[in-house]
Amino acid sequence: MKERSVDRATQEMLQRAKSERLETAWDRWELQQPQCGFGQLGLCCRICNMGPCRIDPFGRGPQRGVCGADADTFTARHLGRMIAAGTAAHSDHGRDVAHTLLMAAEGKGGYQIKDPQKLRRVAAEFGIGPDTQSDAEIAKSLAEKILAEFGQQEGELTFTHRAPKARQELWRKLGIMPRGIDREVVEMMHRTTMGVDTDYYNIILHGLRTALADGWGGSMISTELQDILFGTPTPLRARVNLGVLKKDEVNVVVHGHEPILSEMLVAASRDSELQQLARQKGAKGINLAGICCTANEILMRHGIPIAGNFLQQELALATGAVDAMIVDVQCIMPALSSLAQCFHTKLIATSPKAKFPNTEFIEFREERALEVAKEIIRRAIENFPNRDPRRVQIPNESMDLIAGFTSESVFRFLGGRYRATYRPLNDAIIDGRLRGAVGIVGCNNPNTPHDWGHIELTKELLKNDVLIVASGCSAIADAKGGFLRPEAAFEYAGPGLREICEAVGIPPVLHVGACVDNSRILITLAEIVSEGGLGEDFSKLPVAGSAPEWMSEKAVAIGFYFVASGALVHFNTPFPTLGSPRMHKLLTEDLEKIVGGKFLFEPDPRKAARAILAHLDRKRAELKLREPMYTPVYA
Ligand code: NFS
Numbered sequence: 001m002k003e004r005s006v007d008r009a010t011q012e013m014l015q016r017a018k019s020e021r022l023e024t025a026w027d028r029w030e031l032q033q034p035q036c037g038f039g040q041l042g043l044c045c046r047i048c049n050m051g052p053c054r055i056d057p058f059g060r061g062p063q064r065g066v067c068g069a070d071a072d073t074f075t076a077r078h079l080g081r082m083i084a085a086g087t088a089a090h091s092d093h094g095r096d097v098a099h100t101l102l103m104a105a106e107g108k109g110g111y112q113i114k115d116p117q118k119l120r121r122v123a124a125e126f127g128i129g130p131d132t133q134s135d136a137e138i139a140k141s142l143a144e145k146i147l148a149e150f151g152q153q154e155g156e157l158t159f160t161h162r163a164p165k166a167r168q169e170l171w172r173k174l175g176i177m178p179r180g181i182d183r184e185v186v187e188m189m190h191r192t193t194m195g196v197d198t199d200y201y202n203i204i205l206h207g208l209r210t211a212l213a214d215g216w217g218g219s220m221i222s223t224e225l226q227d228i229l230f231g232t233p234t235p236l237r238a239r240v241n242l243g244v245l246k247k248d249e250v251n252v253v254v255h256g257h258e259p260i261l262s263e264m265l266v267a268a269s270r271d272s273e274l275q276q277l278a279r280q281k282g283a284k285g286i287n288l289a290g291i292c293c294t295a296n297e298i299l300m301r302h303g304i305p306i307a308g309n310f311l312q313q314e315l316a317l318a319t320g321a322v323d324a325m326i327v328d329v330q331c332i333m334p335a336l337s338s339l340a341q342c343f344h345t346k347l348i349a350t351s352p353k354a355k356f357p358n359t360e361f362i363e364f365r366e367e368r369a370l371e372v373a374k375e376i377i378r379r380a381i382e383n384f385p386n387r388d389p390r391r392v393q394i395p396n397e398s399m400d401l402i403a404g405f406t407s408e409s410v411f412r413f414l415g416g417r418y419r420a421t422y423r424p425l426n427d428a429i430i431d432g433r434l435r436g437a438v439g440i441v442g443c444n445n446p447n448t449p450h451d452w453g454h455i456e457l458t459k460e461l462l463k464n465d466v467l468i469v470a471s472g473c474s475a476i477a478d479a480k481g482g483f484l485r486p487e488a489a490f491e492y493a494g495p496g497l498r499e500i501c502e503a504v505g506i507p508p509v510l511h512v513g514a515c516v517d518n519s520r521i522l523i524t525l526a527e528i529v530s531e532g533g534l535g536e537d538f539s540k541l542p543v544a545g546s547a548p549e550w551m552s553e554k555a556v557a558i559g560f561y562f563v564a565s566g567a568l569v570h571f572n573t574p575f576p577t578l579g580s581p582r583m584h585k586l587l588t589e590d591l592e593k594i595v596g597g598k599f600l601f602e603p604d605p606r607k608a609a610r611a612i613l614a615h616l617d618r619k620r621a622e623l624k625l626r627e628p629m630y631t632p633v634y635a
Contacts (some may be wrong), residue, residue: 087559091218539596
């Protein structure tokens with residue numbers, strides 16, 4: 001099982017799955033081999049009914065579809081639609097949060113405003129004041145203005161004004177400043193339908209704009225409004241991996257993305273009547289744990305343990321110990337419904353947007369949020385007596401972690417206990433104790449050993465004095481690997497980074513939240529630029545991003561908004577664009593001349609680390625910074 005995952009809990013459960021003939025994503029991945037070569041290269045087009053068409057990659061067969069579209073158009077249109085889908089996912093999440101803020105302002109649904117200071121700060125950016133208004137009044141105006149940005153037809157998304165001036169100017173000059181969130185997604189769908197935009201460069205340019213509407217729009221709206229509603233996270237301790245499931249408690253696993261649901265489940269799981277009901281049913285308590293990004297959300301704000309990342313969703317069920325798994329939207333494998341039926345586990349879907357065949361559905365409505373959450377927890381408790389203890393196998397694997405860093409909190413730490421400033425961070429980069437900073441984010445994918453890409457890349461960068469910020473399933477991988485403990489600085493960090501972690505008592509990998517919270521990385525970069533001494537734009541900074549095990553269209557949108565913001569972004573496997581050499585060159589070379597950022601595709605995390613370090617050094621040299629204080633160490 002070592003070739004499937006580097007995580008011991010996962011290996012143990014895969015062994016169980018094998019002996020009990022429970023099918024997992026890894027098995028299905030193997031059954032799909034060899035995967036369709038046309039699809040991998042992006043040389044298949046299904047956009048209209050004259051097709052499906054394909055282009056022969058060896059130049060012996062057709063080189064154009066029936067309409068005349070060539071490989072450049074095929075690949076660009078497909079990639080453009082991936083960006084649109086990823087942007088739509090993050091942004092629809094943001095829309096739901098904005099709607100919840102509106103409900104909170106109107107006193108419906110039991111939601112409150114937990115961070116009124118942040119409410120006022122963000123409202124001011126939208127021109128809402130004066131401060132004499134009540135929180136509810138301000139929240140109402142803010143929610144309405146933000147909801148309007150989804151359908152805005154002209155103008156600029158407000159949060160884009162957080163980017164450095166030079167960057168905003170560049171976006172305007174290139175015509176890629178996002179106008180309205182929905183508008184950019186719709187326009188991408190329009191441009192890529194049959195017979196509209198066939199110029200691959202023009203399509204990708206709009207791809208950049210669509211992605212910017214995600215990073216500086218939908219995702220940032222999700223993050224900021226969630227902080228306002230549920231509280232801005234501060235560092236806290238928790239535990240991670242399948243070992244957080246408990247033999248003697250009701251295990252409720254929440255999986256998906258939107259904290260509107262999971263926050264209420266946290267409240268419901270603490271309800272004293274329900275606790276008592278659990279005891280009546282023979283359990284010692286109610287144990288709430290999370291999978292994927294909704295897990296990151298409630299981890300960051302409440303210290304709720306994480307059962308696992310994307311590829312562990314089926315394995316959590318395979319423990320036989322989950323009494324209910326509650327899902328909302330995104331990254332939920334359809335396979336869960338049949339797997340749950342092999343155990344007593346109740347799989348409960350909650351979003352009208354995401355129903356699953358043969359699966360119980362309890363509609364979650366913000367108006368009745370707490371009521372619905374309690375009902376869900378009650379179902380889980382009532383299912384506890386159906387658990388067969390002989391079929392329970394929980395791996396004895398879990399790890400300590402610290403999470404809850406934000407652009408507001410973390411660098412305050414680096415600024416010392418009493419003064420909030422990015423100066424010490426900038427100085428550490430300038431004097432070479434830190435070589436740079438890298439965001440490692442994104443998914444798992446059975447096409448690469450589970451967690452291996454995240455962990456190896458992290459290790460290589462840490463020993464070379466690179467500070468890591470992590471989110472999504474990558475942060476969970478690193479947490480399981482032990483990198484989110486302060487002690488990890490002694491075990492893995494180079495001398496410069498170790499010195500900093502030791503002085504402020506932080507781990508060398510900072511967990512900044514769910515995937516929508518990659519927007520926190522954008523905000524942090526903006527703070528670094530405005531602190532001064534490292535150039536006037538993002539593209540000058542010795543920073544990079546990486547998604548070393550990507551699978552989701554959301555990862556593509558994220559990659560594009562970081563590139564559009566001027567960063568080097570590494571992905572392990574290439575986009576389905578290799579069938580067009582011109583597209584590949586645009587993505588990996590030419591984009592840098594246009595927006596200052598570009599993609600790097602490299603499946604080997606150690607080689608990727610070298611390339612990223614070389615990039616950081618190049619940026620340092622361009623800024624005429626000192627050589628890094630400590631010599632590089634390579635594997
Ligand atoms: Ni991100 Fe979250 Fe994980 Fe990938 Fe899915 S959970 S939003 S897409 S798999 S990191």
